[in-house]
Amino acid sequence: MTVRTRIAPSPTGDPHVGTAYVALINYCFAKKNGGKFVLRIEDTDRARSTRESEQAILDSLHWLGLSWDEGPDVGGPHGPYRQSERSEIYREHVQKLLADGNAFKCFCTPERLDDMRAAQRASKLPSRYDGLCTSLSADEVAKKEAAGIPYVVRLSVPAEGVCVVNDLRRGRIEIEWGSVDMQVLMKSDGMPTYHLANVVDDHLMEITHVFRGEEWLSSAPKHLLLYQYFGWEPPELLHLPLLRNPDKSKLSKRKNPTSILFYKAMGYLPDALLNFLGLLCVMPPEGEEIMDLPLMTDRFALEHISLGGPVFDVTKLDWLNGRYLRERNDLDSFMSKAGTWGLETDRLRRIAALAQPRIERLSDLGPLLAFFFAGRVAVTAEQLRTPKLDDVSLRKALQLASWGFDALTSWQTSDIEAVLKDVAARLDVKLRDVTRPFYVAITGSATSVPLYDSIDILGRDIVRERLRIALEVLGGVSSAELKEWAK
RNA sequence: GGCCCCAUCGUCUAGAGGCCUAGGACGCCGGGUUCUCAACUCGGUAACACCGGUUCGAAUCCGGUUGGGGCUACCA
Secondary structure, three states: OOEEEEEEEEEEEEEEEHHHHHHHHHHHHHHHHOEEEEEEOOOOOOOOOHHHHHHHHHHHHHHHOOOOOOEEEOOOOOOOOOOOOOOOHHHHHHHHHHHHHEEEEOOOOOHHHHHHHHHHHHHHOOOOOOOOOHHHHHHHHHHHOOOOOOEEEOOOOOOEEEEEEEEOOOOEEEEEEHHHHEEEEOOOOEEOOOHHHHHHHHHOOOOOOOEHHHHHHHHHHHHHHHHHHHHHOOOOEEEOOOOOOOOOOOOOOOOOOOOOHHHHHHHHHHHHHHHHHHHHOOOOOOOOOOHHHHHHHHHHHHHHHHOOOOOOOOHHHHHHHHHHHHHOOHHHHHHHHHHHHOEEEEEHHHHHHHHHHOOOOOHHHHHHEEEEEEEOOOOOHHHHHHHOOOOOHHHHHHHHHHHHHOOOOOHHHHHHHHHHHHHHHOOOOOOHHHHHHHHHHHHHOOOOOOHHHHHHHHHHHHHHHHHHHHHHHHHOOOHHHHHOOOO
């Protein structure tokens, strides 16, 4: 049997470094064993999935040097590789589960479910669907359906006993069936949930080894149960540790840049970033930590995957990137990379157009435009403060703008302007009273070239990071504030 | 709260009962080199979370404690 692994990203946001880390491990294992590596898009969340995000993920993984044997962009014998295009397949499988009595229709309202969970938590019970709709007779179900009451399909779970999950590195893990939820398998919009789609697809795509994030460990029993219901052989499972922030919490963009696009915009080289991720899962040769993909593949061994969640240590990435910059490039290749990074003609042209009206000597260019060629800019709380806003409003403005920028589906000066106008409106102040700190946070100075264009040219990832730094300089945002402002 | 996972220098890690006086890398500190800085080079700093077992012998095995993390959605 040939080894087949997969990476199954969900196109609901920026391409995450964690996705690249999991992809790298799946890639190396497959290639080391002469197998195939598959990329599948898990876009069953219709509200959040976008084609832009999907494209960005594919592009980013390619940028890093990873490639796949089958996927939505390259095709393959087990397609389609986009779950939104496989609805009919899931529907059939749900019908089978229903027919075999391994799943049931549930008409409960979200309100009832909320109340139920609150009560369970209050009495220290595991949160789990209470099975109300399992007692519905066929007649009652038919009647509700005829009345057009929306329903979901849930997984039937044994009331007693334990489920044994065999993890390739962790060994035998026992989980009580009583603590496993009767998971929704098909949503009321007819789309499958991850749990169903992932099992059906892994089987149909003949995936032999599932290496995925540790966050999936507790739902493994549901997946195993589905394999059993369908009469399929489950794949080998291995749950990978999650990448961490320096404070050991799960790597999150609130605390750290997580987007591959950010690292690209900062001027990290793809080989260095991939090498860095490799250091977290492949043991390098004695005394030399520089590894390219073929070497990482060759040295890859399951036994060397550590189970402790590694901190994403940017300092070490910096060192590695520096080595790539100076050791793996001659001057010509270095210049070419620097040019591609920041001096590409169209970008330079836009920047020049902003500067031309504002300078008297060409030598004014350096100080005026330096922030376009920097990663972070140094700012102090004092520089950020503005007479028209108190500290709380100031932080709120930065936070709201950050959220607003993240929510934009297109990145044009007009969109950027709209976000800032909305921020001003929500703070009930004039636009010009709110923009000053943004000049400081983004360009490093209160007097600079136009803000919207600067934000546009710098790009979403650098801007997000500069706003995050500004917020941090101002003392950070409390979780209470986050909750309040999110309304 | 409940369930589950994890635990070696600040960080990434080597280590699968004696080879451990715990090794390497990043960082940090100091020396050398050098027109400055960086790079390079030499040296130093620093860890087996804790408590009990098992064993002639434990970083390695077992149990407990503590700590960290994840999950607990009609998100993945």
